[in-house]
Amino acid sequence: MAQVLEFKLPDLGEGLTEAEIVRWLVEVGDVVAVDQPVVEVETAKAMVEVPCPYGGVVTARFGEEGTELPVGAPLITVAVGAPASGGPTDAAKLPAAQGTPAAASGQGSGNVLVGYGTSEAPARRRRVRPDRPAPVTAPPPPPQPPASASASAEPTNGRVRTGESVAGPVAVISPLVRRLARENGLDLRELTGSGPDGLILRADVEYALRAAAVQGRTTTAAPASHPRLAAQPTATAVPTVTSAGTRVPLKGVRGAVADKLSRSRREIPDATCWVDADATELMRARAAMNAAGGPKISLLALLARICTAALARFPELNSTVDQEAREIVRLDQVHLGFAAQTERGLVVPVVRDAHARDTEGLNAEFARLTEAARTGTLTPGDLTGGTFTLNNYGVFGVDGSTPIINHPEAAMLGVGRIIPKPWVHDGELAVRQVVQLSLTFDHRVCDGGTAGGFLRHVADCVEQPAVLLRTM
Template sequence: MAQVLEFKLPDLGEGLTEAEIVRWLVEVGDVVAIDQPVVEVETAKAMVEVPCPYGGVVTARFGEEGSELPVGAPLLTVAVGATEAPASPAPSAAPGSSASGASSAGAPAAGESSAGSESGSGNVLVGYGTGAPAARRRRIRPERVGTPAAPAPAPAPVVEPEPEPVAVPAVAGEVNGQQGPVAVVSPLVRRLARQHEIDLRRLTGSGPDGLILRADVDSAIRRAEEAARAQTRTAPDGPAVAEAPTAGAAAPAAAAERIPLRGVRGAVADKLSRSRSEIPDATCWVDADATELMAARAAMNAASGPSGGPKVSVLALLARICTAALARYPELNSTVDTAAREIVRLPGVHLGFAAQTERGLVVPVVRDAHTRNAESIGAEIARLTELARTGKLSPAQLTGGTFTLNNYGVFGVDGSTPIINHPEAAMLGVGRIMPKPWVHNGELAVRQVVQLSLTFDHRVCDGGTAGGFLRYVADCVEQPAVLLRTL
């Protein structure tokens, strides 16, 4: 006899309490294998495919695409060990789910593997399954259930309800009678369109290969607002009436836009507020002549040849300089246990680097950066940056950092006083590298100059330690040969 098991939204780690359903990967009536991804959710940290620990027939889904569910809320129910689907499945809260889809589910045909005969794995980790290959999704057809004794009359056609106007953009839709994918990658763009009831299937993207960008959605929102204003100026039985300001009357105030602090933006706001309220931070900065560093980088990349592997980036060299500086000044690779009133010096350097994405600011972490050379750090930074760009970073890749490198020079600015990435103790900021007049060997010359700033937790060290760290970094930038002592 089939046993219907309820799968709840698991704890996705790092204190996350809720997640937004981005896309369902299964439908009611589908057969799922153990640890097969069933839904894609977005948390405050990453986009995650959630695997189901049970194998069997999906009998119900809970939650529409775009809705938020708290951890522990039901996601779906699965009939485990079913030879035919339950007669009265639980109602589905997701669009497209129907009782007929569940009641027609049964055992797979001969020769197909029966996922319903397996027990749950229990391996719903932080957004991951056990890594077993997922079974091909398939819908069970009534003619495969049991052995028919006689031909049964054809069932009456099921009339699907007419879909309502789309308020939640789908991944695929119909445009001019043809089915095709909607070219949207960013969950931010989907959410913005959903909030303003913009049908993404009607938009033409201005990005590469027709990709719909935020600017396209913003333009559609403005057009909709202008059309609404024009409609309000039109009398019911006459032509449009021009709005003329009345003498002495004040113009109506525009309504303020309210943007919910949710998702990545909400998580960043909480972390920065906590950093400011808990950490007594201070900032010191110095200008450095980066001409020799840029020359050393050019020499490294020239020596590798046209097919000698990936180029070494400036960020990778600065990251390697940071790990060398932290070996000399371990006070800055620490955190503060406020409850125990203790400074905790950490044994390894897990180097975070700030990356701006369409979902907002994220800080991927290069694990064990103190054991890597510049080339290895650069390769890992490139890999994590690509995952950040596509929104595929896992929560584990965004947490656990011990020190952060922030290259705000890419925005064309010289300096900043960055906020420490709580619960770390320091952050090194790097401005743009640009030609400036500089006294070199007693003469005025044009050199490549960069401003470095260090924001540090004054509880873990005093200004002498912070100044020593920053000065060592600047010395390595000005004379890269200083690093040879630690390589």
């Protein structure tokens, strides 16, 4: 006899207590394998796929896309050892992945998140036909485009609900965009997407809603084309357009950032020092490295290598303050965070053990994390545990800044844009590539002399990259 097991939203770690359903990956009636992802959720840290530890037939799922659930709330129920509708009753007739001891006993795999204990790629889901059992050796079906997905009581990828009927295919980047349009009465078929192949992005919907608010209407079509507001962070929560303005809940990534910044301002007595540096030789060194072949070395990787060298000389800045114990905790490993602006808002991915990586290793890890940030696939582990942050705000075209320290760290190095400026070089006025460097630090962990020494060493390495040879 089949045993129906309930799979609840698991503890996602890092103190997270809730998550929003972004996209269902299975439907009622699907056969799922052990550790197969069944739902994609967005937490305050990242977007993650949640695998089910049971194998069997999905009998129910709880919550529509866009619903926020607390940890411990039911996600799906799975009939373990159940026959495919109208098929044989023994578990051996299910796909091979379902006949594992874990599934048969109801114990599950014990795994929670993809990348946290799941070592193999999950099997693709197979739709159970009501007139025949799922074959044991049948290969998984090829991926189907979103528009061909079967209709259900909830929106499916690429389709929009209008009242109680399903409209034609619309290329939309995510279910959250559909929800935003639906809750504000916006017809996505009237929009022209600014994404690849006309894909409708959240910025397109928000642009249309702002235009509607200005014109005093609740529904409007966006212009045929408009600039994508990529430089502006978007909230993970759905804005509400009112006659007085737009109200944006501080939830998800944006809410987590707001809480951390507020805590940093409350707890950390920060101070900032800065210096201008001649980056001409650093830029020449980078050009020479890249001309030699191999992966292109980014400026961020070079600056990160300089940071780790400076932290080795001034370890006070790689620390945190234990307020309850009233102790400064100096950390042995450098886990280097770097600020990255994405469509979901500001995130700070972390390069683990940056002190043990050479420039090429740092470069590769920056590339991996940047791509994951762009696609929204950073894991909670990628976004936590930093001990020092590098903030390259020069990409926004500004020279300087006094950033807020990424709590509970003790310091952040800021790097402005590198531009040609008049500079006295070898006793003569010349045009050189100049950058402003700033260090914001927790004054509890060190005095200005230590902070100034750190910043001066960074500037010396920027001006004379050969200084790094001492620590390579």
